[in-house]
Amino acid sequence: MPRPVLSILPLFLACVPIAVQAQSIQARISKVEAAGATLRDVRLMLDWPVDAPDGRLRLRAGDIDAGALGWHFEGVDWRCPLRRETVGGDTRWRCDGPLRAGQGAPLQLSLVLDAATTTATLTGGDARVGLSRTAAAPDATRIDLRRVPAAWIEALVRAGWASARLTGGTLDGDVRITAPDDRPMRVDADLAIAGLALETDDGSIAAGDVDGDLEVRLTLPDDALQARVDGRLRGGELLFGNAYVSLPETPVGIGVDMIRVGEGDWALPRLQWRDGDALRVDGHARLTPDFGIGALALTLASDDTTALPARYLSGWLGPAGVPGLSLSGGFRAGLELKGATLRKADVALRRLDIGDAGGRFRLDRLDGAVRYSASDPVRSAFAWRGGALYGMPFDAAAWSLESGAGLLRLREPVAFSFLGGEIGFESLQLQPPADETGLRMQTELRLDALDIGVLAKSLDWPAFEGTLAGRIPTVRYADNRIDFDGGLSMELFDGRIDVSSLAIERPFGVLPTVTGDLALSALDLHALTGVFGFGSIEGRLHGRIDGLRLVDWNATAFDAELHTEAARGVRQRISQRAVQDISSVGDASFVTTLQGRAIALFDDFGYRGIGISCRLRNAVCRMGGLRSEGNAFTIVEGAGLPRLDVVGFNRDVDWPTLVERLAAAAGGDVAPVIE
Template identity: 65%
Template sequence: MSFRLLTILTLLLAAMPAWRAEAAGEPRARARIERVTTPVAVLDDVRVSLEWPTDAPEGRLRLQAGRVDAGELGWRFENVDWQCPLRRVAGGRPGDVRWRCDGALRSAEGGSLRLAVELDGAHTGAVLTGDGGRLALARDARSPARTTLDLRQVPAAWAEALVRQGWAGGQVRGGRLDGEVHIDAPDAAPLQIAGHLAAADLALESDAGDIASAGLGADLRFRMRLSDGATELTLDGALRGGEVLLGAAYLALPDSPVGLGLDAVRAPGGGWDFPRLAWNDGAALVLDGTARLTETLDLAAIDLTAVSADAGVLPARYLSGWLGPAGLSGLSLQGGFEATLSLEHGVLRDAGLVLRTLDVGDSEARFRLDGLDGAIRYSAHAPVRSAFAWRGGALYGMPFDAAAWSLLSGDGRLRLRAPVAFSLLGGRIGFEALMLQPPSVEGRFRMQTELWLEALDIGALAKALDLPAFEGRLEGRIPIVRYADNRIDFDGGLSMDLFGGRVDVAALSIERPFGVAPTVAGDLAITGLDLRALTGVFGFGSIEGRLHGRIDDLRLIDWTATAFDAELHTERAPGVRQRISQRAVQNISSVGDASFVTSLQGQLIGIFDDFGYRAIGISCRLRNEVCRMGGLRSGPSTFTIVEGAGLPRLDVVGHNRDVDWPTLIARLVAVAGGDVEPVFD
């Protein structure tokens, strides 16, 4: 119930002058009208009754309608009932007669409203109150086609039918309206609605929930034209504060006014055309463009230009809806840019980005780009060239130097025109090729590149990632690196010269690389690592020899191992001793639920500093946080980890083949921290 019903009823009263003139002289009058047609609405099964006892100061008026249908405005009501005491009051001039009726207004839709009407031969006025709001209506016989509405703290829900005229799936959830609205409904012309409205705490929502607003303030001037299902709308004004959801876009608007302007046209049964779209948030963001929506409000086409002279507020104010799912909620921007976009039927036609000393950062210090300048241009039809550069940056705290990129587009892809290389970790990283394909109706964003690494310092990498003090060099060539659906796949190998040996990585992939719980999968081959250097880094005790093995089907979730199939063993090498210290023996025993035995009966191994060994071997198959252990030889419940050689001969044997993985990690941490006390068995 709202000003829609008020408009209809007062127009009905204004259209029925006969009973008003004779009412005071009749004790009782009744009328039943099958249909009443007004410029705004059609009323069916209308019943009017008036009881006015002779010489009584007032009568009793009752107006009922079985159905009220204002098709152009979208309002429909059932069983409307208004009762009030009818009085004759003095008019503004001698001899003028004015009638006043004030009473409760009800309908099948419910609500608690009160309607007061005053009318005479020239004027019709009414006031509707309820839900804390007041709506006044005025009509003048000299301009019978015009109705003027004055709103004061009117619940925005009263205007929901008008909202649904332009937005079929729209719902008004809350808010208040102030302003003035003019409704012009000539007999042979389209219905026109124009006015000025100020909204506070406006809450809107689509039936699907993909479009919504909350706490929104607005100061708007509008003009709407409705005719045979067609709609024309012009809207100008400002938004202030509140939150807006538009699909994946989430806007947290400032308290300062943001200028808004649009022209919109909808054909009967069709979608919306927006020949003018304007948005002005000062230095933060200025938008200008056109758009077209389908009947279901899906985006059919858009041409847009966006300019930001101060991009610092954009992540929090406009971009969080996209950044969060991509794992970039901590993105920061400093500087400016200008962007253009042309999209049609889900296909990106053209795009451009002009960078103006733009700095890009991440609150978690995962990446940083400094001083981006130049342009990036994309085309799906005509060849275009562009180039940009950065002054430097960092990846997980590891700095890299300046680089310049030259690009070519023209077939729906963006390609690198010439190789690019820059310094990183004391070495070099280079891109021989690069291809970017923007998202379209056929798929999501895709990237492919050819990458090489040259003499990267693993020690510096370990320090930056807060890892043990590894030493060595990382290098290799990866002929294809693919990114699609938030996943990176590496085709080809990556080699690390580490601890005097080599680690080769194959079948490497990373899911959600910058998102929540990144997942890494791959296979590692280990060749000839110097065990003395390796155990020295971890403080494990001294082991001399060369380590070989594999770690297959490795899977890390949020950088924590959840599955792998690992086997590590020593192999004899010319000129390399195979010795193990007492501390290393003890640590192996502690970690692997093992005990050790010696051929020197009755003597403690504590009197020996180290021992010779023939071979060391250990394996672990991790599934569901349980590590299935194995060694050089494995039985139903035991496995040999160290096979001794010489005197004193010492073997280390594990007694529990199924080990809880978190417990095993805790033991390794204790060993690395030197918290293990010797126990001799």
């Protein structure tokens, strides 16, 4: 603000000798334009009593507009005692006093003028702005900043970036402003920033607690902006949309050139980022007025990717469900975007290791290249040495790829061993995000003889034994959802479980949801109940579980019906323990043809059939059995002597309570009591 005020003072001070003789002088000027500033409704008053050593000066302006610098003030009022001093035979004028503008807190403005120089100092608290001009270069102004709040230059920033607000931090350094009448205004600044905080009106771009040193060169032709920024940043945080950057304490070199005309796009012909061995970036871009991507070309390189997840990737990794991702090794990459559409990508991998802190997956020693093209066809290949999924290792695999017309495809099938069997990708097609469409993927998957026993042990499940096999003609990923066409078959407990209509929503995000249908065929109940510690039942189990829905791996809905079917050569017997367990879980009791404690003499019983159903909705299980009458349902229908039936008497059961009963029965906490 001092500079616009200075624009009119030399004219007024030329009248001071008259004021000294006349004791007072007043002037009112409707408009003054000088040195890139416009002052309106200007009023100057000077009182200088006869023989007094100094006078009283007051300057008021209804409005001051600093034009291209973006400064605008209303209700400016400066009062000070005006003194005439003689130094080395030369006369100079000095005026020190409070300066007010609008409702803001007053600042202290000190002004010294002589025939050769004009200097001004504006102070407020610990902040100080010093300004100087010389008669030899009247179009040049030098400003010295010391602990100046960043908010003091917000108007200058908003002149080129209307939605930006400086919310914290201080500045030190030198600013040089040149505003010749025949050329654009130029601003050159060498600044040290401390604790800088910035955010846009919509919150999409922000910075917090950033330190650094910057060299800023601005040229402000009519209705345009040209800027060059070079420097080093240390510490703090940056946010650009989903991109979150946590700056290290070691200096990060930056370089940006910006050009903008009117309200048009931003042209960025030079982009540079230098973070040691962690990340080096070069490129150019065109951004829309609201900083959306119009076009972008970048080359990126990292010789040590260890720091990348914490410093640069967390803004994407968290929503993707892998916040604890770890990297080591290196890469080189080139990217070209038009709008939000990827046009070209070329990534070279060098001994890259990828891991998940939760132990869900790991890839070891990726080498090779992945090339993508939205137009002309290209080919590439990469390989990994091995890895693991939930702690279960898989071996090496090599992938041959081709790309063109916006798709990345597998050139030939890939297979690798897993769980004693083999996983095969017969085909693979990937489409990167474009415009409003997210990543899409489609593959044909083959599973051969995967050992379920090894899987159960790795996931701390009961000791299942069997194999998992299947061929899924289409696995599709889109909109954060995986859909499986076809089915999976599991050979379990000497029977078979077929899975169909399988889908997974948010597979790596918050509250992953699994849906599907299961069909059970001829499972050996003796082996099944032995694994779960659920008494002992002999026979073959059949049934379905339709509309299964798991949210965060907890069942929230399904329609289940399980029953036994007689098979040649297979006994149908049920133990006392199993009877008691079924009774406790199904809120049931049993009835026999024998009375009193005589039933305790028998270890097991024959049965004609076992059937149970559950329709789960809203955490309530609607129970059923072989037959249902009113609120009662038959779970076990006995056969022979002693004949024993198990009947449930409460068809609506709280699901969490039912799960607790199942856990207690499987753990052996329910002892048989025969009366």
